[in-house]
Amino acid sequence: xxxxxxxxxxxxxxxxxxxxxxxxxxxxxxxxxxxxxxxxxxxxxxxxxxxxxxxxxxxxxxxxxxxxxxxxxxxxxxxxxxxxxxxxxxxxxxxxxxxxxxxxxxxxxxxxxxxxxxxxxxxxxxxxxxxxxxxxxxxxxxxxxxxxxxxxxxxxxxxxxxxxxxxxxxxxxxxxxxxxxxxxxxxxxxxxxxxxxxxxxxxxxxxxxxxxxxxxxxxxxxxxxxxxxxxxxxxxxxxxxxxxxxxxxxxxxxxxxxxxxxxxxxxxxxxxxxxxxxxxxxxxxxxxxxxxxxxxxxxxxxxxxxxxxxxxxxxxxxxxxxxxxxxxxxxxxxxxxxxxxxxxxxxxxxxxxxxxxxxxxxxxxxxxxxxxxxxxxxxxxxxxxxxxxxxxxxxxxxxxxxx
Amino acid sequence: xxxxxxxxxxxxxxxxxxxxxxxxxxxxxxxxxxxxxxxxxxxxxxxxxxxxxxxxxxxxxxxxxxxxxxxxxxxxxxxxxxxxxxxxxxxxxxxxxxxxxxxxxxxxxxxxxxxxxxxxxxxxxxxxxxxxxxxxxxxxxxxxxxxxxxxxxxxxxxxxxxxxxxxxxxxxxxxxxxxxxxxxxxxxxxxxxxxxxxxxxxxxxxxxxxxxxxxxxxxxxxxxxxxxxxxxxxxxxxxxxxxxxxxxxxxxxxxxxxxxxxxxxxxxxxxxxxxxxxxxxxxxxxxxxxxxxxxxxxxxxxxxxxxxxxxxxxxxxxxxxxxxxxxxxxxxxxxxxxxxxxxxxxxxxxxxxxxxxxxxxxxxxxxxxxxxxxxxxxxxxxxxxxxxxxxxxxxxxxxxxxx
Numbered sequence: 001x002x003x004x005x006x007x008x009x010x011x012x013x014x015x016x017x018x019x020x021x022x023x024x025x026x027x028x029x030x031x032x033x034x035x036x037x038x039x040x041x042x043x044x045x046x047x048x049x050x051x052x053x054x055x056x057x058x059x060x061x062x063x064x065x066x067x068x069x070x071x072x073x074x075x076x077x078x079x080x081x082x083x084x085x086x087x088x089x090x091x092x093x094x095x096x097x098x099x100x101x102x103x104x105x106x107x108x109x110x111x112x113x114x115x116x117x118x119x120x121x122x123x124x125x126x127x128x129x130x131x132x133x134x135x136x137x138x139x140x141x142x143x144x145x146x147x148x149x150x151x152x153x154x155x156x157x158x159x160x161x162x163x164x165x166x167x168x169x170x171x172x173x174x175x176x177x178x179x180x181x182x183x184x185x186x187x188x189x190x191x192x193x194x195x196x197x198x199x200x201x202x203x204x205x206x207x208x209x210x211x212x213x214x215x216x217x218x219x220x221x222x223x224x225x226x227x228x229x230x231x232x233x234x235x236x237x238x239x240x241x242x243x244x245x246x247x248x249x250x251x252x253x254x255x256x257x258x259x260x261x262x263x264x265x266x267x268x269x270x271x272x273x274x275x276x277x278x279x280x281x282x283x284x285x286x287x288x289x290x291x292x293x294x295x296x297x298x299x300x301x302x303x304x305x306x307x308x309x310x311x312x313x314x315x316x317x318x319x320x321x322x323x324x325x326x327x328x329x330x331x332x333x334x335x336x337x338x339x340x341x342x343x344x345x346x347x348x349x350x351x352x353x354x355x356x357x358x359x360x361x362x363x364x365x366x367x368x369x370x371x372x373x374x375x376x377x378x379x380x381x382x383x384x385x386x387x388x389x390x391x392x393x394x395x396x397x398x399x400x401x402x403x
Numbered sequence: 404x405x406x407x408x409x410x411x412x413x414x415x416x417x418x419x420x421x422x423x424x425x426x427x428x429x430x431x432x433x434x435x436x437x438x439x440x441x442x443x444x445x446x447x448x449x450x451x452x453x454x455x456x457x458x459x460x461x462x463x464x465x466x467x468x469x470x471x472x473x474x475x476x477x478x479x480x481x482x483x484x485x486x487x488x489x490x491x492x493x494x495x496x497x498x499x500x501x502x503x504x505x506x507x508x509x510x511x512x513x514x515x516x517x518x519x520x521x522x523x524x525x526x527x528x529x530x531x532x533x534x535x536x537x538x539x540x541x542x543x544x545x546x547x548x549x550x551x552x553x554x555x556x557x558x559x560x561x562x563x564x565x566x567x568x569x570x571x572x573x574x575x576x577x578x579x580x581x582x583x584x585x586x587x588x589x590x591x592x593x594x595x596x597x598x599x600x601x602x603x604x605x606x607x608x609x610x611x612x613x614x615x616x617x618x619x620x621x622x623x624x625x626x627x628x629x630x631x632x633x634x635x636x637x638x639x640x641x642x643x644x645x646x647x648x649x650x651x652x653x654x655x656x657x658x659x660x661x662x663x664x665x666x667x668x669x670x671x672x673x674x675x676x677x678x679x680x681x682x683x684x685x686x687x688x689x690x691x692x693x694x695x696x697x698x699x700x701x702x703x704x705x706x707x708x709x710x711x712x713x714x715x716x717x718x719x720x721x722x723x724x725x726x727x728x729x730x731x732x733x734x735x736x737x738x739x740x741x742x743x744x745x746x747x748x749x750x751x752x753x754x755x756x757x758x759x760x761x762x763x764x765x766x767x768x769x770x771x772x773x774x775x776x777x778x779x780x781x782x783x784x785x786x787x788x789x790x791x792x793x794x795x796x797x798x799x800x801x802x803x804x805x806x
Contacts, residue, residue, distance in 0.1 A: 113687030
């Protein structure tokens with residue numbers, strides 16, 4: 001009899017967004033005329049930039065001609081895209097990453113999950129609390145999380161991020177092998193400064209840990225003093241893997257393209273982590289579609305950059321509307337200045353799910369309960385800036401109306 | 404100090420196709436005027452079918468409009484594509500698979516590699532010998548292969564496929580938990596009959612094993628009596644996972660789309676393997692690009708089907724030319740009638756790499772040495788039918804000239 005991966009049976013049943021969808025559907029069924037505004041799931045709503053659409057169609061035409069047809073591509077992605085990413089997302093910030101240290105993929109989520117393949121199952125994992133659930137679930141599936149006690153995993157090092165510490169984790173007492181950091185953060189919407197990140201890089205180098213840095217929301221940073229990449233922090237090239245994504249930057253959530261940087265200097269026990277990931281990708285992955293890589297490349301064209309700046313401006317105006325509206329209404333609001341996420345405390349000590357239900361039933365607004373991101377998210381609500389501008393303004397007015 | 408996955412260090416260094424590329428590059432460097440014909444790697448050369456290109460461009464236009472823009476899609480793929488696959492690749496063959504038993508992915512290679520995630524690392528794996536290297540390497544990375552002894556992995560059950568058994572494996576004495584089968588086969592080019600497959604399905608059901616059936620080359624079967632899917636074999640829905648691909652069927656090697664079928668009836672120890680794979684995919688994958696799924700759907704349109712039939716006819720004429728030419732020259736030739744691969748024995752007892760080098764240096768033809776696919780491939784050569792028709796004819800003439 002085949003033996004299954006027993007770690008799967010330890011996973012708690014209900015996934016956060018599935019439960020949000022279930023409660024929303026139940027409310028809709030009971031109130032068929034209700035006009036619901038969804039600010040819950042972090043999906044974008046504006047169309048793909050015209051430059052990307054044009055590039056996609058040009059690449060499709062190339063595929064139609066035997067002379068320009070593209071078959072299997074490089075496992076690590078085409079040079080044209082790797083070079084464009086480095087030239088635009090690293091060099092301008094003084095980061096010396098080579099295109100040969102970068103892998104193109106079908107999205108940061110795949111890489112954040114699969115990167116565990118190259119590490120031992122005995123590694124200790126640290127995550128911020130609250131946290132994007134994928135980091136934990138992927139490690140739980142590999143047996144690194146221990147057991148689920150109903151609120152936490154027994155072997156995960158949870159690092160609380162609360163108003164008290166500015167939503168930035170303290171260095172843990174128990175030294176983790178793998179440290180997931182995500183800034184600007186999902187769900188809290190807070191960005192990290194150089195001064196905050198430097199001790200983490202030093203700590204990882206001192207202990208031989210590896211930082212897994214999710215920079216998927218970097219395009220939303222407005223403060224020029226904030227580091228766009230972990231590699232802006234001296235020493236990070238010896239201890240950090242960074243994930244990037246076109247999903248939120250350029251509306252690629254349904255088009256699927258991201259990247260992972262593994263510096264050549266990142267070596268543990270004499271092994272190059274770049275070489276290990278190359279082996280993993282060449283065995284279990286066959287590259288990202290050529291036409292998609294051409295669409296991603298177009299995000300760096302002059303037209304693409306202008307269209308993306310406009311798109312991000314649109315979402316950040318939503319963020320401003322949410323942030324200022326809820327603040328003016330007396331709520332305790334975080335994020336939303338360097339991030340598309342706004343994180344606020346439910347009023348009058350209400351619980352996350354309790355206030356989620358009120359927002360749904362009384363205001364017709366779908367949000368995400370902070371508790372779903374971890375124990376330290378209890379009492380908070382996440383709202384995203386990715387909605388329609390008019391609907392977002394209306395949602396804010398409705399929320400104010402029930403406070 | 405972070406601990407790495409130690410299984411990676413057990414992997415033998417040189418990957419087959421990398422070594423083929425190295426020797427080819429070395430020959431080219433030494434003979435810059437040599438006119439080399441490549442029949443080695445199994446990549447296609449004809450352009451994407453026009454119907455797929457048109458669908459890709461239509462979908463790109465949808466992405467350009469806020470009203471039709473597509474963000475995150477279902478982890479398991481869009482219903483339009485799942486329904487099209489079932490309606491065209493299963494129902495006509497009498498297979499009762501529901502669209503709700505099928506996952507769309509970025510390619511069969513990803514799924515063949517990642518499927519191991521849902522099984523225990525203690526599972527015993529059986530593979531045909533010779534075999535597509537990904538099955539073994541992916542399991543070696545998870546610790547299921549044991550140690551590499553220079554020729555074989557100590558814990559892998561190798562099932563020799565040779566002229567003596569018609570290139571179809573005998574049921575092994577040691578019962579494996581996971582059984583990889585690929586028909587039409589890569590590299591031998593041989594298809595399997597219902598009568599050959601039925602005992603394997605019965606065996607897997609008797610022992611609780613799971614068959615991982617790679618049907619990536621199904622479109623090349625010409626004999627109508629041959630089963631296109633493992634699910635044509637009674638009982639397979641209780642023991643088999645099947646991988647399908649648009650790569651070779653429709654020239655999608657660089658466009659990336661495939662699928663995996665996990666029947667709801669496939670349950671082990673009370674656990675649904677469909678549910679486990681859904682959990683895996685929803686955690687470590689974010690779906691295949693919408694525009695790519697629309698391109699794949701177009702393979703099933705009347706125009707798409709006609710274009711694909713013409714494309715496969717072109718490649719199969721290459722296969723006929725290779726097969727008949729080499730046979731007429733006195734070589735012992737297999738495959739090529741229901742598969743795009745031709746497998747032949749090197750003449751005069753030559754070794755695989757020895758004859759590979761002769762074909763390269765004397766005929767200027769790049770092939771793949773059979774030894775690279777496993778010990779039972781020693782003495783054989785694989786040639787693919789995916790080249791240009793004129794160049795393929797010339798390659799055959801050149802090979803005949805050096806025999």
